[in-house]
Amino acid sequence: MNDRYARQSLFKPIGVAGQKKISEKHVMILGCGALGTANADNLVRAGIGKLTIIDRDYVEYTNLQRQQLFNEHDADNQVPKVIAAKEKLAAINSNVQIETHVMDVTGITLAPLLADVDLLIDATDNFDIRFIMNDLIHKYNIPWIFGSCVGSTGMSFTVFPGESPCLYCLLNTTTISGATCDSVGIIASAVQMVVAHQTTEALKLLVEDEAALRTKLVMFDLWTNHYQQINVDKAKKAACPTCGTLPTYPYLSYEAQTKTEVLCGRNTVQIRANREVALESLAHQLGRLGKVNVNDFLLSLDYDPYRVVIFRDGRAFIHGTDSLEKAKKIYYQLVG
Structure with a gap:
């Protein structure tokens, strides 16, 4: 065994x-934000065999307060989060x-990537994606570990298909805040507390120590010194469309997928176009309209009073508006 893991393998529940x-x-x-980068850092240091990270966003200065693995260079160059994270990891x-x-995650794009995945960790800030x-x-x-944090609060729950209630069941039983860090803020220590629970449960699953797994929903508020674990076994419903006796998986249907959405708290609209964009030629075309920055993954245009970011896969962020109609109009003006 490589000596780099000596202290971890000395811990008896793990061992050699x-x-x-x-x-x-x-x-x-x-997700490769606060929860994603911290979980990735922990698992890579722990010696995981393979790690897959998925994220649709790029690094901005507001990320640096809590999202480890990123630095000012990444923000200056608008490096996609997963690319910046991979370099550090x-x-x-x-x-x-x-x-x-x-x-961007949809039922169509995510399904082919799950073939040999042993565990999925939720590090998103988006319930549409979580339901998919x-x-x-x-x-x-595939087991997955739910995690969420905002302000000084956080929660985590491990979902075992066929055994535990799913997220849909949980939301119909437990009150979960819809606030986001973009709307009410967040402190980094709340992130680390959720990550501590997620990574620890992940290690239990990876070493197959099922008896040690936590089966309760954990919730906390670090600022008010509140911590509780809630037994949610009774939340599981036989009629649930996801984990019930006759599942229909409603969030995998094309109609249920969001094609255009407001990114909560960010005064930004995402448009999903599902077509490849030649960034270099588009950058040349748009250069007359404002300042353009382009890298291997995305193009950014200052289109006063908006900032438009277009990804190679055709997706776009229209910063500066929460109007879907305005955002689509800008997109069609620029990209066609």
Whole structure:
């Protein structure tokens, strides 16, 4: 066993045998923000065999307060989050296979990537994506660890397909705030508390120590010194469309997918176009309209009073408006 893991394998619940299991497992992290980068950092240091990270966004200065693995250079160059994260993670542990995807998650785009995934960790800030994830992990029988934090609060729950209530059941039983860090703020310590729960449960799953797994929903508020675990076994419903006796997986249907959406609290609209864009030629075309920055993954245009970011896969962020109609008009004016 590599000496770099000596302190971890000395921990009896893991041991040498558990460390070997960790090195053979594949974990997917959905979202590469605060929760995603911290979980990725922990798992890469722990010696995971393969890590897949998926995120649709790029690094901005507002991320640096809580999203480890990123720096000012990444923000200045608008580097996609997963690309910036992979560079840092590869320097931490070159033995880990790291796969990244700069993309928006839908049932169609995510399903092919789940073939050999042993565990999925939720690090998103978007319930549309979480419901897609919730349907897919039940369809493919993959455990996943829910995590959420805002302000000084956070929560985490591990979903076991066929055993525990799913996210849909949970939301119909437990009150979960719809606030986001973009609207009410967040402190970094709340992130780390959620990550501590997520990573620890992940390690239990990876070493196959099922008896040690937490089956309750954990919730906390660090500022008010509140911590509780809630038994949610009775939340599971036989009629649930995701985890019930006759599942229909409603969030995987084309009609249920959001094609245009307001990014909560960011005064930004995302438009999903599903077509490849030649960024270099588009940059030349748009240069007469305002300042253009382009890298291998995206193009950014200052289109006063808006900022438009167009990704190679055709997606776009229209910063400066929460009007879907205005955003679509700008997109069609610029891209066609």
